Amino acid sequence: MNHSRAFLAAVLVVAAAPALAESPPANPFEGNATVVAEGHSLFNDTCSHCHGPDAVTPISERNLRKLRIRYGDQMIETFHTTVENGRPEAGMPTWAGVIDEATIWKIYTYLETVQVSQ
Numbered sequence: 001m002n003h004s005r006a007f008l009a010a011v012l013v014v015a016a017a018p019a020l021a022e023s024p025p026a027n028p029f030e031g032n033a034t035v036v037a038e039g040h041s042l043f044n045d046t047c048s049h050c051h052g053p054d055a056v057t058p059i060s061e062r063n064l065r066k067l068r069i070r071y072g073d074q075m076i077e078t079f080h081t082t083v084e085n086g087r088p089e090a091g092m093p094t095w096a097g098v099i100d101e102a103t104i105w106k107i108y109t110y111l112e113t114v115q116v117s118q
């Protein structure tokens with residue numbers, strides 16, 4: 001590779017990096033109705049002691065039925081980041097390395113079906 005080609009390759013890598021970093025996470029089970037029931041029971045097993053059985057809780061900031069009205073188009077990103085990293089200062093555990101990606105997305109697929117509109 002001559003110098004100008006090497007330079008061009010470097011420019012392309014630098015230009016592509018932010019786009020890759022910013023692409024929103026994608027749910028591999030999007031639209032897959034058959035994982036909803038599984039996601040529901042995973043949620044009740046793993047998350048319900050803080051977020052309420054079937055995601056029903058009187059504590060507003062823990063109400064995961066409000067993710068859509070709270071975050072709109074950012075819902076998927078906020079969900080994924082919050083579950084992976086937790087919010088340790090607020091009492092939300094870090095789940096990265098505790099439950100796998102597929103489990104996180106199955107739970108998300110369930111939660112999408114119980115979002116309230118107000």
Ligand code: HEC
Nearest residue numbers: 046047050061062070079082083087090091092093095107
């Ligand atoms: C030990 C208690 C606890 C468990 C278990 C728990 N959470 Fe949380 N979670 C919290 C608390 C407390 C908050 C509210 C944090 C705040 O006030 O910002 C929260 C917030 C969240 C939020 C952000 C809500 C919002 O509207 O901003 C998401 C998403 C979430 N949890 C998903 C989950 C999922 C999915 C599970 C199961 C894998 C789970 N949590 C298990 C305590 C918990």
